[in-house]
Amino acid sequence: MQRSARLQLVGPVALFCAVLAAEAAAYALAQAPSSAFLWYLNLEVFSLFRKSRAAISEVGNLPFAQVLFVAGPIVAIGMVGWFLKNKLCLAISSNLSFCFAAFIALNWHSWTTATHVKAASLAFVQVSSGSTLLMIGVLAITSFLSFAASHFLYFGALRSRA
Numbered sequence: 001m002q003r004s005a006r007l008q009l010v011g012p013v014a015l016f017c018a019v020l021a022a023e024a025a026a027y028a029l030a031q032a033p034s035s036a037f038l039w040y041l042n043l044e045v046f047s048l049f050r051k052s053r054a055a056i057s058e059v060g061n062l063p064f065a066q067v068l069f070v071a072g073p074i075v076a077i078g079m080v081g082w083f084l085k086n087k088l089c090l091a092i093s094s095n096l097s098f099c100f101a102a103f104i105a106l107n108w109h110s111w112t113t114a115t116h117v118k119a120a121s122l123a124f125v126q127v128s129s130g131s132t133l134l135m136i137g138v139l140a141i142t143s144f145l146s147f148a149a150s151h152f153l154y155f156g157a158l159r160s161r162a
Contacts (some may be wrong), residue, residue, distance in 0.1 A: 004153050005082050008090040011097040011146030012071075012078040015139060019071040022049035023064050029151050045131045051111040052104045070100055091154060094146035101143040 025046050029038040042050060049066065056065050076094045081089025 003046075005085075005090055007149040008094040008146045008153075009075075009078050009082060010105075011074045011101070011143035012093045015097045015101060016071045016075040018135065018139060019049060019066045023053075025068050026050070027052070027063070045135070048104055048108050048132055048135050050101040052107045055107050067106055074100065087153065087157075091150035094143075094150040098143040098147035101139040102104035104139065108132065108136070 025038060025041040026049075029035070029042045032038060053066060056070070062068070074093055077089050077096070078093030081087070081093060082092075
């Protein structure tokens with residue numbers, strides 16, 4: 001269980017670290033708005049999270065909302081499951097991290113394609129590049145690994161009972 005538990009925690013922990021870094025960069029930018037490096041981090045590296053922060057702020061505008069209400073509880077459920085050796089908590093955490101990573105990627109896609117006009121039956125397709133592509137890839141791969149590990153673990157348990 002120890003190896004599969006660590007694999008199931010990869011997605012939630014990676015998501016939590018990325019969201020925490022993005023929120024910290026946004027907070028640091030608010031404290032030092034003249035820093036070119038912080039502007040680069042906020043606009044280029046963590047633009048993915050800036051757009052999801054805007055979507056979440058429609059519900060309520062609270063600083064660090066992505067960390068406090070989404071990524072934090074997801075990783076907390078995973079850690080509780082790891083410490084208590086509860087497979088269900090680990091599976092819930094890994095599945096929710098995959099869902100939140102998908103939400104972030106889909107929100108980025110809808111945000112960037114909403115301003116483009118479709119004309120003459122040629123559909124515009126937004127393809128990410130650079131740091132956004134890297135961030136989407138890292139979050140998708142780590143979240144999917146933990147998601148798949150939880151499913152393989154449960155399918156194996158079902159197969160062994162049958």
